[in-house]
Amino acid sequence: MNSAPLTVRQARVPVALLPPGFAAPLDPDDPAALCDIALRDGKIGLVSLAAATPLAPGEFDAAGRLVFPAFVEAHTHLDKAHTWCRAPNRTGTFMDALTTLARDKPHQTPADLRLRADFALRSAWAHGTRVVRTHVDSDLAAAEHRHAVMAELRAAWSGRIALQTVSLCNGADYTTPAGEKISDLAVRHGASALGGFLQMSAGLPHQLDRLVAIARERRLGLDLHVDENGDAQSECLRAVAEAVLRHAFPFPVVCGHCCSLALQSPARQRETIGLVKAARLGIISLPLCNLYLQDRRAAGDSRAPQWRGLAPILDLLAAGVPVACAGDNVRDAFYPYGDLDALEVYTQSVRLAHLDADLATSVRVVTSTAADLVGRPEFGRIAPGAPARLVVLAARSFSELLSRPGMSRLCIDGGEIHSPTAPSYDELRAAGLMTYPLPR
């Protein structure tokens, strides 16, 4: 990264991302403050209210545009990204997503994984994201090459995007020798946390006991897929909180999805959220994917969906539980759309989850809270010592920002101001990724 000094003048910075105690006036409808930001040696230096002095050489005039810290994508699946055209999920249901991607697995060679994941990372880069956490399918048959490819990409992207990996397998695997093998393999390839998808069963507490023990031995936190369904009886989140409390598990634990929590009775939901808070869990909501998959009817049943499918984000936030929002799947059988664009995730999350109830803090879901939950708290803030990674948006107010899809933006990385473009789909087309649906 070019670390030449640069001062960004007249930047409208979301107040919730400024240093604690920074005295800035707060307009709840447009919660940003006009600031000057000094960048030096690849880091943010002084952040101050904008001065009225004329622009000097070496200064960049943001001209009152909104300036965010680089975004953090806290939960995606790079190994599945961009498989939709060859492996479309024609019913759009969760079950068909699983079976469709299982049929696609033979196509997911190291070269194929590398091509699709790198394409996705270039999109993330162009959209201003500098930390990406991906879950990696870790069934033992394919885990080695999948994690190896992600480790290769981590090295290739080092200095541009911090790429984190999390193992993804069935929670029940942790009660068998496979669980330890998967964990060791993931750790060997630099995983940031152990993960898995949990399902309600009598054995769930035992699975979690094992998982917590395995993670503790390896001094790693957990990042789990829980309750991605509309069944109020699905209470894996509660089981995770109870396991963390039971074992006084000291490493960070985040739970993704948590959809069914929204369907529990208010009393039960409050109680579960209380346990989540006591266990210091973080929640990652995946609004775009949930909106697509949840409450989708089986083929032949044309009833409209009755609920959004999202975790109760406002209730969690009101209880003091940290909540990030992330993009989850990108152009695969779980979600046929998306482009690793955290700004899209943010604007859609505001609309879907009514985050505009508190617009000022809403920005944290793809910045500071997302950074905290993936263990990179130096990101997602505009504060002294934070990485000099900024996104300058073509909007001078939140109303403008939230109203226009595909908002254009400039990226600032150290002393470099640039406007990277997302890769062309023609690359995927040339590689045959847009053209050959698998046989039904």
Ligand SMILES: [Zn+2]
């Ligand atoms: Zn996921």
